[in-house]
Amino acid sequence: PEVPKFAVPLTVPPELRPRRLPERLDYYDVTMKEATAEILPGLKTPVWTYNGSFPGPTIRARAGRPVVVRQRNLLPEEAAVHLHGGNVPSGSDGMPGDEIPRNGSRYYFYPNAQPAATLWYHDHIHHQEAVRTYRGLAGLYLISDKAEDALGLPHGPYDVPLVIQDRFFNADGSFRLPGPGEFAGDVTLVNGRPHPVLEVERRPYRFRLLNASSFDGLLALSLSNGDAVQVIAGDGGLLPAPVPVRSVPLAPAERVEVVIDFSRYPIGTQIVLRNSLTIFGTAPEVMRFDVTRPASSGYHPLPAKLVPVRRLKESSARVRREFTLNLDPVTGKMVINGKEFDPERVDIEPRLGDTEIWTIVNAEKPALPIPHVFHTHLVRFQILDRNGQPPEPIEAGWKDSVNIEAGGWVRIIMKFGDFPGRYLYHCHLLGHADLGMMGQMNVRRRRH
Ligand code: C2O
Known part of the structure; x- marks a missing residue:
């Protein structure tokens, strides 16, 4: 269909209202279900939704105040919810094996032990990451904190x-x-x-x-x-x-x-x-x-300084790893270090408290210039360098996803902090994750 430009007003996804519990946490009930949305004027689009809204409703969280989301699955298939960018316990990360069956429900616990940031949540059923988010299973999760409040940013x-x-x-x-x-x-x-x-x-x-x-x-x-x-x-x-x-x-x-x-x-x-x-x-x-x-009210000018980002030191890294991402031309699979994802296999075992440096190589050839977007669950990282050059200033803060062009590489540094257990890392071109470009880490407790 012909889609006219600039013919509809922007709307903003609805915000979920929490139930505030005496335990000082915010509780939300969300139902995953099929719905229809009017996206193109006059036409109905079948969508898969959180609470019937496309995109999903926005959750506003506060650093230091935990959130519990009860997800009920009324979709025709199993589902798994992942909080992208969340520093969360493994059991709340939407891992393979932790799927919510049809008509089932699951409680997800998000401690919000991390600074103000724009996170998002989306479905993470393996082999269907792309299709599920495409159908509509994605929404925003915004964390605020005191340091951000003090800046007087537009709100x-x-x-x-x-x-x-x-x-x-x-x-x-x-x-x-x-x-x-x-x-x-x-x-x-x-x-x-x-x-x-x-x-x-x-x-x-x-x-x-x-x-x-x-x-x-x-x-x-x-x-x-x-x-x-x-x-x-x-x-x-x-x-x-x-x-x-x-x-x-x-x-x-x-x-x-x-x-x-x-x-x-x-x-x-x-x-x-x-x-x-x-x-x-x-x-x-x-x-x-x-x-x-x-302007209908007063506002603050944008401050010249925002929030300091303490750089992780290369010299503090105990472990170095390398990940090579490419399309396997023989099998048509998307692989990391030659392997496609296997939920039964643990690929790496970082330790809590350790700082690690990972080199991520996009080994695609210029003849088939496929980009890859490397994403880590659980840990945020800093980019040390990209193709040997320091990162651009807009990439010099905390990241969890990084684009690497064909033939390029980045080095990232991260510290394993709060939670042990199993987590994923993968290409976030979700079609590539579907085709196997995903690995599993088991974060081990500290040595004694
Ligand atoms: Cu948005 Cu496993 O990621």
Whole structure:
């Protein structure tokens, strides 16, 4: 179907209201179920949802205050919920073997023992990661903390999540999976709306960008007037200082937060958020900001300093590992160090308290330039270098997902902190994870 641009207003996913328990934790009930959403005007799209909403409802958590989510599974198949970026016990991580059967339910415990950041949750049934999130099983989980409060960043209606996903549609409005040779869908959805418009006041806004594309939808986002945005946060939390950039790279699973100050523009200005990585025929227009009114209240200027990020020292690393990611041309599987994922096999055994340096190599050949996005569960990491060069300032904070182009490599450093047990690491082009590009770690307790 022809999808008109800038014809629908941006909406924001609903926020879940917790039940506050005397034990000082927030409790949520969520039901996974099939539903229909009106995504393209006048058409009904069957979707798989959390609580009937596409994308899923947003959970707002507070650092130091635990959350318990009871997930009830009314979907026609089993399900597993993973909190992406969460420092959570293994039993709450949505591991293979911990699936929720049809009509079953499971309690997930999220301690929120981590700083303010934009996380997200999504389904993690193996071999179906891509299809499940594509059908709609993804939502935001936002953690706030005191350090963030003190910065006076735009909040309330001026703190706007932008969940970006590409989709193909059939003529009847249903989602169509990409066919062979198709990579990124031809319609870009923001918060489930096709190429929407957001009317803004003349004031700064905070946007939390999540690339929740299931397949190969890499993004490089820029404003149509060429102006820079201020990047304030990455996957794992706030940066030490705002970084002005003209183009924001955003690979699937990555989060970048930006502040855009619309007070610079007269009423009537229209600015398109564009994606310049449209090699596969996706429309470059993602959404549009229309400046329609003066600021309705006061606001703080963006501080010059945000939250310090203590660099992990290379010299503190006890263990080094190397992971090579590639398509096996013989089997057609996607492999890490030559192996496809086996839920029965433990690939590595880091120890609690240890700092490790991992070299991640994308061994694809330039003739078939397949990107890979390496993601670790449980631990956040810092990028030491990319192809031997220090990371760009916007990548110099805490991360949990990193894009590596064909033939490239990154070195990342991480410290195993709070929880022992089994966790995954994998390529977050979920089609690649489906095809086996995933490994399992068993984090061991400290030696005595
Ligand atoms: Cu969003 Cu296993 O990841």
